[in-house]
Amino acid sequence: MSRTGASVRRYQTGLGVFWRVLRANPLSLVGFLLVATICILALVVLLAPHLIVPYGPQQETGAYNRGPSWQHLFGTDGNSFDIYSNAMLALPLDLGIGVSLAGVSMLVGGSLGLVAGFYNRPGSLQSAVSVTILRVTDVFLAFPSLILALAITRVVGLGVLPVMFAIAVTWWPYYTRLVRGEVLALKHLPYVTAARAAGVSEGRILRRHILRNLLEPLVVYFTLDVGTVLVTYSTIGYIGVASKYPGPQPEWGAMLAYYQEFGSITTNPWLVAFPGLAIFITVLAFSLLGDGLRDILDPRTRRAFVRSTAHEPPAEATPSESGAGEGALPAVPLPEAPPIVDAQSGVDARGKGAVG
């Protein structure tokens, strides 16, 4: 019984699993599609803006304060600037800010957390380094990050890059804390000791065993964080120290701040609705994607999804027990379906990499 189950079961890797998990989880699929769309749009805006951006950032269209229409999808403002064009032109910048800031913070903060968590044998130089990292982290965490970022912009000046720098300075400690906590939990798990007992060096343990199991919470946090960074930058943009709007390079937060002056949300709602919606959708897309990625990275949920979408009866999901049971009775040969068949079907199903 278990044999037929085992041979029916597909072992897919790579894109197959990815697709199955996404299909089993519609919200992740939405997130994935949204993120993909956003990225493609950003690329198009960067490489071939004339395809989807009809007007320049400060091009006067002659239509003042018009609501959304086919000509001006998101309407126009009091300067007769096209809001759709501006919102689109802001997309690469905002996306880049979100991903790069969260990425840099993850790399810097994550590495520090890794060091602080893994190399903390009491009473050694390592632990001194680790304690130093943690205390510095505490100092940063104790300060409200938005206010700290604003204070830093006072020193480094205004503009896109200085504000990004200011946010990055305040952003990494969260990753340090997250990674350190995870490492502390992981490094005492039996499988790490087992790897150590197998002669695996400390560096390899860190890379192969700890980092791999860190990945899942880290990626989830990262995707959520892209949204948070974006909101923070937009907040700073809203205050008006990051990007100038109207200007050659629009930015959603700055747009929101500027359009406040033009009428209220009741009279010309499109002015603030569309830049706000852009931020909202981007943040939402990354959050949903994060959920899906967690399911894909964790073999347990991944296989569960694959199983549930493959409509397999649960009774066949117990080959392990039957395997162990048969192992106890060495005299009993297996009558039907010799293992070779399984091997080949397994190899075929796996597709790549598995050379029988």
Place this chain on the structure above:
Amino acid sequence: MTEPVVRLEHLSITYTVGAGVFQAVSDVSLEVVPGRVVGIVGETGCGKSTLAQAIPRLLPEPPASIGSGKILFRGTDLVQVPKRQLPMVRGTGIGMIFQEPLNSLNPAYRVYDQIAESIQIRHWRELGYLKTFQGGEKPFDYSKRPTPSAASVLSKPIVPPTLVEQTEGRQLRSRADFRREVLEYLRLVRINDPETILDRYPHELSGGMRQRIMIAMALSAKPSLLIADEPTSALDVTIQAQVLTLMKDLIDEVHAAILFISHDLGVIAETADEVGVMYAGRIIEYGPVDDVFRHPSHPYTKMLLRAAPRKYKSDGPLSSIPGSVPNLSRPPPGCRFHPRCPLVQPNCRGETPPLVPVGANGTHRSACYYWEKVPAVP
């Protein structure tokens, strides 16, 4: 007698927790020779696992510290080996099987990856890419060690001998080579349908299967000393029996020195050649399994044996040992068993009794002043 793979000389291990210092292992001496199985048996908390993990220096130091004594692995004192070089000793030198099969496999990797990692490390060592340290002056000669292969006694289909010859001394180039070798070890631990199991994640396997994978991982490094730290304790009884059968078969096949730790007297009686009974960090009786279990010469061993269920309802209720295990931060003076011992005499509280030969041939030793009176213990 062949030279022992590992010899412990007066090993003492302490844990420093807060202000307290716990003497987990005190003055333990034993040796394990290739092809022999030394069992260590004792209650929970008597220092068995500490001893097991101390040999490959896996104990976190601090809180643990090796107070005194030597761990001679092929003549080299591992206590003196710097921490950076310890991974060279582990795996190929000293392999280990742990007691938590459920958590001892990395949940993120397939069975193949887990075993292949261990094979890869050994392979790199064989080729000289990775430094390895096998003690003594001369580097360890792998060719003399037979690859674990099918014993003629076994009816299970195992590795065809040609495969073993092919992989011997040859570079494992492709994934197919690794796959073949991993399969070989999966068959060695009697896993049915290894081609499918290979691609599974640990959470898809039962406890017994995971323990087999653990054993395969440990064996695939070809250790010259294998330490099995309660390999059957976390499994339920039927699986325990299977794994035990497997271990016994493998002990015959793999010509390694084996240190088998268990709290289960029956398991030790089944597997071990010699047994050391531990109480409160000390070995209080040591000798061939038959001698120790048939003619226990320490009141603790005797009472421990009486406390083990033998047959279903044979002779009334089980007896227990009155009192409890001493606090190891302040162990009782003299013989550590004296507060619970029915034979206790004033001098038991004085000096610690040494292990003295009790049998005719001197292999059976007991740390009791009154070992001759032990048969009279109720």
